Amino acid sequence: MDQGNNEIRRIKKLIREDPELKGMLVRSGRNEIMLDLDGDGAADVCFSAENDGKTIDTLSFDLSGNGEFNLYLHDADGNGIPDAVFWAEDGDEEAELIAFGSEVEQGLVKLAARLDALMAADEFMTEEFGVSLADLASYLKEYADGILAEIDGRLNAEGIEKVYYFLNDAQTYYLATVDGDQPRVRPFGTVLLRDGKLYIQTGKVKEVSAQIRKNPHVELCAFMDGTWLRVAGELVNDDDRDVKLALLEKMPELKPMYSADDDNMQMLYFKNATATFSSFTQEPEVIHF
């Protein structure tokens, strides 16, 4: 007997026996089953058993609403709980690994348990049991949205970190401000990442500071190893003493010129920022933070 798709066969049987589920079936392959949960004609969820077929090892969801699967939950260790999250944008050749490991497993236990129930208990699907497929669909959507928000947060955190390390490693960047109808530009080197914010430092007595006070829109540019980074956005003043101390800690060479209590040292962080990494050989990478 073919052991290759036991689990898939069991789910197929479940689906065959349930008219509501049967109506949702979009594809019934040897190793995968796709269901259209919301009735829009496109598959929303895919169960697949690519390995030994004893367990469902990948669940894919279409959260884009356009028939493209973009969220993948993968059970790499075969314990029945997804432990890796992949995300693919439309047109991506390969899905990107977003999260992996026991933390994800913990976070997905609830979802896995619910799906387990779906697969294991026939009565789970029936009206008498009181759990409708529509409820399940909205539960899955809500849960997946939660994961997505977390993924978004992580991606953003990774993005701002990438900007920070580039500026840090480049050592010098050029900061442009607006002075009436005249652009001004000068070399800068201070950079700090704290509480998810990207800070730069200046002195309140400088013209650059006065220009930013009048018009907070700035752009900076740095170049390193064939790649240039531009960050355009607005700068916000932050007089938090701890932030000033953190920069002085990181760049002690500034201590002869500035102190956290001198009424001159100024920390500014980016808001509504767009960072663009460019090179002659690769597509630009854009990060918003």
Ligand SMILES: Cc1cc2nc3c(=O)[nH]c(=O)nc-3n(C[C@H](O)[C@H](O)[C@H](O)COP(=O)(O)O)c2cc1C
């Ligand atoms: C490599 C380098 C890095 C610098 N980094 C900073 C900096 O992070 N913050 C700052 O206020 N000035 C920095 N300066 C000094 C400014 O470029 C200089 O004070 C400039 O004149 C300020 O602009 P402004 O004249 O429009 O006020 C740096 C200078 C150099 C050469």
